[in-house]
Amino acid sequence: MTAATVVTGMGVLAPTGLGTTAHWSATLRGRSAIGPITRFDGTPYSSRLAAEINGFVAADHLPSRLLPQTDHMTRLALVAADWALQDAALVPAELPEYGAGVVTASSAGGFEFGHRELEKLWSKGPEHVSAYQSFAWFYAVNTGQISIRHGLRGPSGVLVTEQAGGLDAIAQARRHLRAGIPAMIGGGVDGSPCPWGWVAQQTSGRLSVARDPARAYLPFGEGAAGHVPGDGGALFVLERADTAAERGVRWYGEIAGYAATFDPPPGSGRPPTLRRAIERALDDAGAAPADIGVVFADAAGVPDLDRAEAEALRAVFGPYGVPVTAPKTMTGRLGAGGAALDLATALLALERGVIPPTVNVTRPVPAYEIDLVPRPRRVPLTAALVLARGHGGFNAAMVVRGGRGTRLPDNARRSETCRS
Amino acid sequence: MNRRVAITGIGVVAPEAVGTKRFWDLLTAGRTATRRITFFDPSPFRSQVAAEVDFDPLREGLSPQQVRRMDRTTQFAVVSARESLADSGLGAPDLDPSRTGVVIGSAVGATMSLEREYVVVSDGGRRHLVDEEYAVRHLFGHFVPSSIAAEVAWDVGAEGPVATVSTGCTSGLDSVGHAVELIREGTADVMVAGATDAPISPITMACFDAIKATTPRKDDPATASRPFDRTRNGFVLGEGAAVFVLEELEHARRRGARLRAEISGFATRSNAYHMTGLRADGREMAEAIRAALAQARTSPQDVAYVNAHGSGTKQNDRHETAAFKRALGEHAYRVPVSGIKSMIGHSLGAIGSLEIAACALAIEDGVIPPTANLHEPDPECDLDYVPLRARESRVDTALTVGSGFGGFQSAMVLSAVDRDDR
Numbered sequence: 124m125t126a127a128t129v130v131t132g133m134g135v136l137a138p139t140g141l142g143t144t145a146h147w148s149a150t151l152r153g154r155s156a157i158g159p160i161t162r163f164d165g166t167p168y169s170s171r172l173a174a175e176i177n178g179f180v181a182a183d184h185l186p187s188r189l190l191p192q193t194d195h196m197t198r199l200a201l202v203a204a205d206w207a208l209q210d211a212a213l214v215p216a217e218l219p220e221y222g223a224g225v226v227t228a229s230s231a232g233g234f235e236f237g238h239r240e241l242e243k244l245w246s247k248g249p250e251h252v253s254a255y256q257s258f259a260w261f262y263a264v265n266t267g268q269i270s271i272r273h274g275l276r277g278p279s280g281v282l283v284t285e286q287a288g289g290l291d292a293i294a295q296a297r298r299h300l301r302a303g304i305p306a307m308i309g310g311g312v313d314g315s316p317c318p319w320g321w322v323a324q325q326t327s328g329r330l331s332v333a334r335d336p337a338r339a340y341l342p343f344g345e346g347a348a349g350h351v352p353g354d355g356g357a358l359f360v361l362e363r364a365d366t367a368a369e370r371g372v373r374w375y376g377e378i379a380g381y382a383a384t385f386d387p388p389p390g391s392g393r394p395p396t397l398r399r400a401i402e403r404a405l406d407d408a409g410a411a412p413a414d415i416g417v418v419f420a421d422a423a424g425v426p427d428l429d430r431a432e433a434e435a436l437r438a439v440f441g442p443y444g445v446p447v448t449a450p451k452t453m454t455g456r457l458g459a460g461g462a463a464l465d466l467a468t469a470l471l472a473l474e475r476g477v478i479p480p481t482v483n484v485t486r487p488v489p490a491y492e493i494d495l496v497p498r499p500r501r502v503p504l505t506a507a508l509v510l511a512r513g514h515g516g517f518n519a520a521m522v523v524r525g526g527r528g529t530r531l532p533d534n535a536r537r538s539e540t541c542r543s
Numbered sequence: 544m545n546r547r548v549a550i551t552g553i554g555v556v557a558p559e560a561v562g563t564k565r566f567w568d569l570l571t572a573g574r575t576a577t578r579r580i581t582f583f584d585p586s587p588f589r590s591q592v593a594a595e596v597d598f599d600p601l602r603e604g605l606s607p608q609q610v611r612r613m614d615r616t617t618q619f620a621v622v623s624a625r626e627s628l629a630d631s632g633l634g635a636p637d638l639d640p641s642r643t644g645v646v647i648g649s650a651v652g653a654t655m656s657l658e659r660e661y662v663v664v665s666d667g668g669r670r671h672l673v674d675e676e677y678a679v680r681h682l683f684g685h686f687v688p689s690s691i692a693a694e695v696a697w698d699v700g701a702e703g704p705v706a707t708v709s710t711g712c713t714s715g716l717d718s719v720g721h722a723v724e725l726i727r728e729g730t731a732d733v734m735v736a737g738a739t740d741a742p743i744s745p746i747t748m749a750c751f752d753a754i755k756a757t758t759p760r761k762d763d764p765a766t767a768s769r770p771f772d773r774t775r776n777g778f779v780l781g782e783g784a785a786v787f788v789l790e791e792l793e794h795a796r797r798r799g800a801r802l803r804a805e806i807s808g809f810a811t812r813s814n815a816y817h818m819t820g821l822r823a824d825g826r827e828m829a830e831a832i833r834a835a836l837a838q839a840r841t842s843p844q845d846v847a848y849v850n851a852h853g854s855g856t857k858q859n860d861r862h863e864t865a866a867f868k869r870a871l872g873e874h875a876y877r878v879p880v881s882g883i884k885s886m887i888g889h890s891l892g893a894i895g896s897l898e899i900a901a902c903a904l905a906i907e908d909g910v911i912p913p914t915a916n917l918h919e920p921d922p923e924c925d926l927d928y929v930p931l932r933a934r935e936s937r938v939d940t941a942l943t944v945g946s947g948f949g950g951f952q953s954a955m956v957l958s959a960v961d962r963d964d965r
Binding site: 143162164168169192205221224225229230232234238240241242244245246247248249250252253254256257258261262263264266267268270271273274275276277278281282283284285288289291295298302318320322323324325326327328382383384385386387390392393396399445446513514515516517 | 675700811814830
């Protein structure tokens with residue numbers, strides 16, 4: 124019998140707030156963080172709205188020597204890892220040698236850092252390129268930096284499946300726990316808030332060109348026409364239930380089931396595979412559809428993709444068969460951080476018995492036949508399903524169970540006040 | 544229920560060697576494929592040598608549309624995957640899409656296309672607010688290296704777990720290791736897995752120049768990559784890909800597949816020390832080797848060949864020599880150790896998979912590829928590095944290791960399958 128994988132700590136940095144409490148309360152209040160880009164001049168671009176992290180001063184949290192060598196998203200990730208470890212009251216140095224590792228998801232690396240160095244190379248010459256460029260932009264940077272900062276010498280990794288990555292990284296961390304590693308950090312924190320990254324994202328054809336923040340990202344809604352990017356995400360401390368119990372810590376919930384599938388190419392005539400990912404994740408969790416109290420949807424905000432997700436949900440749960448929510452209507456889509464943030468929100472929802480809302484979608488498409496939750500709904504919850512899809516056909520589904528040890532509110536508050 | 548994993552197909556794109564046979568011929572002949580860079584004018588750079596692939600994607604069977612939308616890295620991966628699939632003989636009846644997945648490693652993804660497109664949208668670096676009017680529509684695919692695995696999955700027809708793994712220079716071991724885990728745990732029966740990189744671009748040269756990681760040697764490009772040699776002074780950048788068909792052993796046996804080698808052990812550890820630096824003691828790499836051997840239920844004495852990371856930097860070769868001694872004990876002095884980066888350069892994420900291919904071929908052929916350019920032994924590197932010439936030797940068990948930026952240290956054990964029965 125494999126010991127359950129439980130979440131004993133989380134670190135959240137999101138456009139909705141820094142820290143678990145700030146994020147959760149803004150989410151429950153339905154406060155969207157979508158607005159005009161401020162990190163650079165967005166006026167030359169077709170898409171001008173973003174969900175940015177506000178009020179984050181890296182120097183308040185990280186030693187100054189780390190600042191010249193880190194991209195914005197790496198700084199956020201380092202702080203998320205600090206907060207997650209503090210929240211779990213886990214001191215890696217007290218673990219056996221090689222007893223902890225880190226798996227993060229990446230989507231495009233430290234693009235803002237990379238933009239700056241490309242600019243130096245091409246406007247001034249090779250000798251002006253930073254000595255940190257060799258690693259500050261690359262996809263493995265967050266895992267490497269977190270591992271170094273906390274002395275995590277166990278198995279580590281980096282998965283790149285675009286927006287699905289947050290769940291895939293946590294599933295990989297779970298594999299390491301099952302193989303006997305006592306503790307893992309897993310999740311994703313992301314963001315490419317620079318003009319070069321922005322133009323690259325626009326070419327996906329999926330960024331909203333709306334000017335009104337309340338109309339820009341309307342998943343499952345009439346008038347859905349793309350999404351808004353954001354930055355941030357979440358990292359978790361994952362442990363085996365038995366060792367967490369030995370340490371005497373409580374946990375937010377259990378990573379109970381997971382599956383990943385990949386869609387056939389467009390025009391192949393073969394059916395999409397999200398439904399199979401959901402069914403396998405439920406099987407893996409030993410759960411029936413009726414056990415799931417809420418679905419955190421991928422919520423692409425693009426009609427074809429919304430329809431495909433709604434069809435998969437209808438096939439598994441029946442028409443209006445389960446409450447569906449998309450709090451990312453407040454944060455935008457966070458690259459590799461989005462699914463991880465949804466997982467954090469799902470765990471908090473389980474703990475508090477409240478489904479957080481989907482904002483701005485005033486007119487859901489009736490043909491989808493989904494129970495989209497427009498305002499906080501208080502219901503007893505034992506399990507949640509989190510879905511994530513990455514550009515090109517990546518699908519990931521994860522079932523989380525709550526109900527073993529309540530952690531609010533002291534732990535959440537602690538992570539809010541943690542500063543290193 | 545102990546599921547084992549065999550390599551049943553191999554596909555390679557390597558410098559001077561598109562295709563597995565040419566790759567093996569190059570290595571066993573001890574020829575080097577390093578040369579002065581031809582992709583751009585290297586004169587402004589400190590390091591001016593690389594191991595480039597002469598590669599025509601149309602001739603290799605890609606369609607004009609695929610060529611347009613795929614970065615060179617992705618093209619390498621798709622071409623290698625096709626060769627490995629053809630080599631495996633795996634066809635429709637035995638290939639259940641839902642039980643088939645793809646994992647491709649890449650350290651730096653679509654670096655070449657990203658730089659090329661950046662130069663256009665920024666008008667040669669002059670515009671900070673880059674111009675969206677000049678962005679090609681396939682830029683997003685270059686932006687997210689997940690597109691590499693996606694393209695391979697489309698080409699193969701995989702609908703199981705699909706991912707790009709990006710752990711710097713251990714990507715090529717970690718991607719295959721991840722795929723092996725997915726077969727062992729029962730998620731998939733077939734995984735098309737390997738790694739690719741095509742990093743030879745001004746930004747890559749500039750960033751390695753800045754930390755003096757690549758060799759400044761310009762006089763004789765063909766001998767520029769000198770792992771374990773006293774005169775080594777940095778690595779030579781390379782490019783390429785190797786992709787395998789990995790199959791659950793019974794699945795492969797049922798269809799009568801040729802079993803090239805078994806992947807019997809894999810482990811990865813981190814040094815948690817420095818993003819680019821290595822401690823001299825090789826402790827974490829030794830631990831990865833120890834864990835991989837334990838998983839393979841193999842003792843150090845059984846290792847008949849070690850494929851070294853052997854990048855040719857001062858610190859790497861010292862670090863890894865220490866790791867071999869720490870993990871293998873006295874046996875480290877007896878086992879042949881060689882570094883194929885001496886011939887095909889260091890293709891970052893791809894090289895780990897190219898080195899797995901070399902191990903599988905060494906097991907199959909009973910030939911150990913040499914370390915080229917090793918004329919002056921370094922007293923700090925005092926093992927048997929198989930200098931200059933390939934060596935005939937029965938190899939039932941091979942060990943290959945990787946070490947990369949970010950502190951990643953990985954090790955994989957390959958074994959002959961059913962050799963006693965033959």
